[in-house]
Amino acid sequence: MADNSLPLVTDPGARTATRRDRLRAVAVEADLDAIIISNLVNVRYLTGFTGSNAALLVRPNGADVLATDGRYTTQARAQAPDLEIVIERACAPALAGLAARNGALRLGYESHVVTIDGLAHLQSAMAGLGSGTEPVSIHAAVETLRAIKDGSEIEALRAACGIADRALASLIADGGLRAGRTEREVGRDLDNRMLSLGAEAVSFETIVAAGANSAIPHHRPDEAVLAGGDFVKLDFGATYAGYHSDMTRTFVLGAPAAWQRDIYDLVATSQRLGREALTVGAAVVDVDAAARTPIVEAGHGPAFTHGLGHGVGLEIHEAPGLSALGAGKLEADMVVTVEPGVYLPGRGGVRIEDTLVVGTDGPDLLTLTSKELVAL
Amino acid sequence: MADNSLPLVTDPGARTATRRDRLRAVAVEADLDAIIISNLVNVRYLTGFTGSNAALLVRPNGADVLATDGRYTTQARAQAPDLEIVIERACAPALAGLAARNGALRLGYESHVVTIDGLAHLQSAMAGLGSGTEPVSIHAAVETLRAIKDGSEIEALRAACGIADRALASLIADGGLRAGRTEREVGRDLDNRMLSLGAEAVSFETIVAAGANSAIPHHRPDEAVLAGGDFVKLDFGATYAGYHSDMTRTFVLGAPAAWQRDIYDLVATSQRLGREALTVGAAVVDVDAAARTPIVEAGHGPAFTHGLGHGVGLEIHEAPGLSALGAGKLEADMVVTVEPGVYLPGRGGVRIEDTLVVGTDGPDLLTLTSKELVAL
Numbered sequence: 001m002a003d004n005s006l007p008l009v010t011d012p013g014a015r016t017a018t019r020r021d022r023l024r025a026v027a028v029e030a031d032l033d034a035i036i037i038s039n040l041v042n043v044r045y046l047t048g049f050t051g052s053n054a055a056l057l058v059r060p061n062g063a064d065v066l067a068t069d070g071r072y073t074t075q076a077r078a079q080a081p082d083l084e085i086v087i088e089r090a091c092a093p094a095l096a097g098l099a100a101r102n103g104a105l106r107l108g109y110e111s112h113v114v115t116i117d118g119l120a121h122l123q124s125a126m127a128g129l130g131s132g133t134e135p136v137s138i139h140a141a142v143e144t145l146r147a148i149k150d151g152s153e154i155e156a157l158r159a160a161c162g163i164a165d166r167a168l169a170s171l172i173a174d175g176g177l178r179a180g181r182t183e184r185e186v187g188r189d190l191d192n193r194m195l196s197l198g199a200e201a202v203s204f205e206t207i208v209a210a211g212a213n214s215a216i217p218h219h220r221p222d223e224a225v226l227a228g229g230d231f232v233k234l235d236f237g238a239t240y241a242g243y244h245s246d247m248t249r250t251f252v253l254g255a256p257a258a259w260q261r262d263i264y265d266l267v268a269t270s271q272r273l274g275r276e277a278l279t280v281g282a283a284v285v286d287v288d289a290a291a292r293t294p295i296v297e298a299g300h301g302p303a304f305t306h307g308l309g310h311g312v313g314l315e316i317h318e319a320p321g322l323s324a325l326g327a328g329k330l331e332a333d334m335v336v337t338v339e340p341g342v343y344l345p346g347r348g349g350v351r352i353e354d355t356l357v358v359g360t361d362g363p364d365l366l367t368l369t370s371k372e373l374v375a376l
Numbered sequence: 377m378a379d380n381s382l383p384l385v386t387d388p389g390a391r392t393a394t395r396r397d398r399l400r401a402v403a404v405e406a407d408l409d410a411i412i413i414s415n416l417v418n419v420r421y422l423t424g425f426t427g428s429n430a431a432l433l434v435r436p437n438g439a440d441v442l443a444t445d446g447r448y449t450t451q452a453r454a455q456a457p458d459l460e461i462v463i464e465r466a467c468a469p470a471l472a473g474l475a476a477r478n479g480a481l482r483l484g485y486e487s488h489v490v491t492i493d494g495l496a497h498l499q500s501a502m503a504g505l506g507s508g509t510e511p512v513s514i515h516a517a518v519e520t521l522r523a524i525k526d527g528s529e530i531e532a533l534r535a536a537c538g539i540a541d542r543a544l545a546s547l548i549a550d551g552g553l554r555a556g557r558t559e560r561e562v563g564r565d566l567d568n569r570m571l572s573l574g575a576e577a578v579s580f581e582t583i584v585a586a587g588a589n590s591a592i593p594h595h596r597p598d599e600a601v602l603a604g605g606d607f608v609k610l611d612f613g614a615t616y617a618g619y620h621s622d623m624t625r626t627f628v629l630g631a632p633a634a635w636q637r638d639i640y641d642l643v644a645t646s647q648r649l650g651r652e653a654l655t656v657g658a659a660v661v662d663v664d665a666a667a668r669t670p671i672v673e674a675g676h677g678p679a680f681t682h683g684l685g686h687g688v689g690l691e692i693h694e695a696p697g698l699s700a701l702g703a704g705k706l707e708a709d710m711v712v713t714v715e716p717g718v719y720l721p722g723r724g725g726v727r728i729e730d731t732l733v734v735g736t737d738g739p740d741l742l743t744l745t746s747k748e749l750v751a752l
Contacts, residue, residue: 052594070681071593074721091700106657111492116513119492137492188571195564205577217447218428305446345450 003109010023013082015152016048019145023058026141028055029107033101034059035108035138036094039312042110042142044242047080055091057099061198065098067091092118093125100129111137119182132217143159145310147181147319148333152363153243154357158311159336160199160245161355163238167193168249168369179228179253183208183221186232192317195236203237203244204318213261214250215349216339217306228254229347233268237316244316247367248353252375260350263300264373270294271371274308274338278356278363292324300342303349309337312355334358335366384404386621389458392424392526395521399434402517402740403476403484409482410435410475411514411664414468414494418486418518418688420618423456425607427527431467434477441474444469459567468494469501476505488514515699516695523687523695530733530740533688533711536575536621537742538616543569544625544745553752555604555629559584559597562610579613580621584748590626591725593682593717604630607724608752620692623712623743624729628751639718639725641751646670647728647747649716650684654732660702667716679725685713688731696745710734711742 023046037043039054044050046058048164051072055063068076076085088094092114099107109122119135126133137273149157167190171177176189187206194202209219211230219233225266226232230253237245250267252260274291288308295304298357307323320328322336330336339353352371357364403411413419413432419442420426422434426587427448433441443462444452450459464470467611485498495511502509525533543566547553552565563582568579585595587606595609602608611624615713617682626643628636650667664684671680683699696704698712706712715729728747733740 055661074592112492112494115489115491115517116487116495118488139493188568192564192568201581216450218451221425305449 011270015150017082019142020046020058020064021212022145023142026027026138027058027060030108030138032106032108032136033104036092036095037137037142039142041112044080044277045142046312047083048074049079051075053091056295057095060168065235067094081347083189089120090168090257093121096122097125097129100133102127103208104133106136107133108138109135111146112140120267132308143319146313148331149313151333153313153332156241156243157355158366159244160240160243161237163194163197163240164236164245165367165369173210177251178234179226181226183210183224183248187221190236199238199240201239203239203246207233207235209233212346212348215343215345217343231260231350233349235351235352237351242314244312245367246316246338246353246355249369250350250352252373254374255375261373264297264350267342268296268298268371270340271338274340275354275356275363278330280330280358280360282329282330284322284330285290285321285324287322288324291338295340295342303342303344304340305343309339312334330358330361337373389524392422393458396422396434396440398521399518400436402514403434403436406484407516408484408512409480411634412468413518414486415489415518421518421522421690423459427451429467431471433471441471443470454516467495469497470499473501473505476502476509480509482512484499484510484514485511488516496739512644519695521690524687524707525711528707529689530711532617532619533621533731534742536616536619537623538571539575539616540612540621540623541574541743541745553608553627554678555602557602559586559600563597566610566612573705575614575616576653577615579615580697583609583611585609588722588724591719591721591723593719601614602629606634607726609725609727611727611729618690621743622688622692622729622731623745624715624724625745626728628749631751632749637749642674643716643718643726643728644747646716650716651732651739653731654706654734656706656708656734656736658706660696660698660704660706661700661716662687663698664700664702667714671716671718679718679720680716681719685715687712706734708735
């Protein structure tokens with residue numbers, strides 16, 4: 001049963017119309033006659049439609065069209081009642097043909113999503129129609145819009161993170177994190193608790209990594225048995241109303257050894273510095289550096305093998321990326337993870353991760369589970 | 377705990393080497409100097425590597441190279457011990473640069489997977505190296521190889537289907553399919569039974585559709601409560617060793633009404649005719665027609681809104697497609713679903729689906745659950 005304290009999603013039509021208007025402004029600025037959206041997550045963001053085959057035509061005059069196939073006729077009408085709906089298996093080509101027949105000369109498309117073959121299909125659907133429609137890349141325009149969350153999105157993310165917090169608390173309270181269980185058993189237990197607390201699904205395959213496995217950043221839970229003295233790293237999340245939470249905590253089964261306490265404290269310090277660097281206007285490379293510096297200074301730089309964090313929303317990984325290779329600056333209402341880690345092959349590793357909203361008054365922490373070193 | 381009767385995966389190195397040799401033959405035939413594989417599922421098929429960022433370079437001389445990023449160094453060495461491994465975040469561009477430096481002039485790539493931006497990245501990685509490397513589409517060459525399963529793949533599919541069969545049998549035996557439960561409760565119960573029986577994961581989000589919801593071909597389980605007289609449609613599967621099962625059964629809670637028996641019998645007849653049409657050399661459009669004809673003749677043609685079936689393997693939907701729009705003929709050791717349905721909006725719907733291996737002695741049924749109309 002869903003927890004009744006979770007927020008309800010209301011007024012989706014007005015929200016998605018506002019988002020399409022923002023994309024329309026992109027179309028006008030780039031002198032485009034229409035835009036075809038092929039990325040299904042972007043279609044959902046702009047329309048509310050959640051089917052597995054769809055494309056969206058956004059036009060400057062506001063006469064937007066959603067295409068999907070016959071399996072989803074009823075669902076499309078229910079989820080996107082404000083849109084004209086075209087039923088056609090080849091969604092994007094159908095919309096390209098429609099745009100070309102209506103005289104579009106410059107047709108925006110998502111060049112990071114559309115494949116070489118997909119563009120050929122669009123072009124053949126337009127051939128002979130209109131007067132020579134030209135495809136023009138809009139790059140990741142919708143992903144850029146999606147990086148800044150609106151109020152309803154932040155509430156969905158807060159609800160998703162709350163589910164994950166409560167699931168972990170109940171796992172620990174019930175003694176679910178104990179020597180003798182396998183990684184898989186712990187992972188399934190945690191997943192079921194999230195689903196019982198109202199998660200639609202898990203955000204990604206839950207990582208449970210015990211002992212030496214904790215040194216593998218993205219270990220898949222297996223039949224390894226948790227043992228006293230082990231680090232146990234849990235990286236997991238819940239989805240709620242389509243939005244993903246993402247949190248990592250690392251525990252020790254029994255009293256921590258000195259080396260475990262040392263790398264835990266180092267990662268915790270790094271993670272705190274990373275959170276403190278989340279300010280509006282900060283360059284993402286500087287946020288990464290703020291967290292990375294203490295790890296490098298402690299001589300563990302090569303053991304921090306990934307970026308500091310990433311945006312979270314309708315996808316588990318989205319813009320902005322917080323890493324040394326990232327670009328751009330943080331803006332208010334971006335939602336990101338901060339997740340440094342140190343991994344010592346053959347011994348064990350620690351990662352500590354929160355999901356936070358960037359804001360002018362400092363970050364708003366969505367994952368509330370304690371980050372003190374807990375010995376179970 | 378995994379069921380010990382499930383087959384173990386053995387000797388993966390020799391199998392993946394054989395598959396790469398088949399792709400090498402494609403390279404030689406198309407006069408290619410190397411091929412870059414970007415589709416992660418294809419990388420897994422050809423190497424055994426299961427990480428979330430990778431690309432593979434296949435070369436005529438056999439010196440194949442797997443690229444992945446720093447998170448997966450250990451895993452790549454363990455899963456693909458027979459391959460040279462390059463650690464680089466931008467995997468495909470790194471391999472394109474390597475191929476160009478080694479003098480490749482015609483570089484095969486997957487034009488149905490590589491995006492417009494992705495091809496630009498490959499080209500810029502090759503710029504100034506070698507003497508003008510030209511990207512050449514190999515289209516879906518690996519998916520074509522994957523359509524014919526080898527013995528180990530068929531055993532993995534059989535194990536996956538067996539898990540689904542046993543999970544459904546135990547759900548029914550324990551009275552889990554009963555009036556008063558919600559669709560979501562039934563779905564989670566079935567999922568947990570598959571996981572307890574050794575599934576790595578569920579093949580896709582389990583469909584539980586009760587009453588009028590059963591008329592929605594791809595209904596997501598919600599808080600709808602199962603009631604006496606309802607059709608209850610379950611479409612679900614388990615993955616085992618990466619391979620997916622897919623099965624649909626439709627039940628009636630209580631004594632079936634005449635209209636329910638009528639459409640159930642119609643769909644069951646259609647499904648039997650579809651299975652009987654699965655012969656080596658049959659055109660996929662003829663298989664679809666064999667199952668579709670009785671439904672059309674009964675006046676329900678427009679209520680069968682989707683194709684008859686699809687290949688199943690490392691992906692839940694793969695080649696070949698069995699539909700009126702499909703192309704090609706069935707070959708031995710293809711594994712496909714046969715899943716006709718009739719959906720009466722507002723009333724209810726029936727779909728019956730099996731997964732089968734195409735063979736010279738007739739199809740080998742992998743999903744063994746009875747297709748008799750069961751009134752619960």
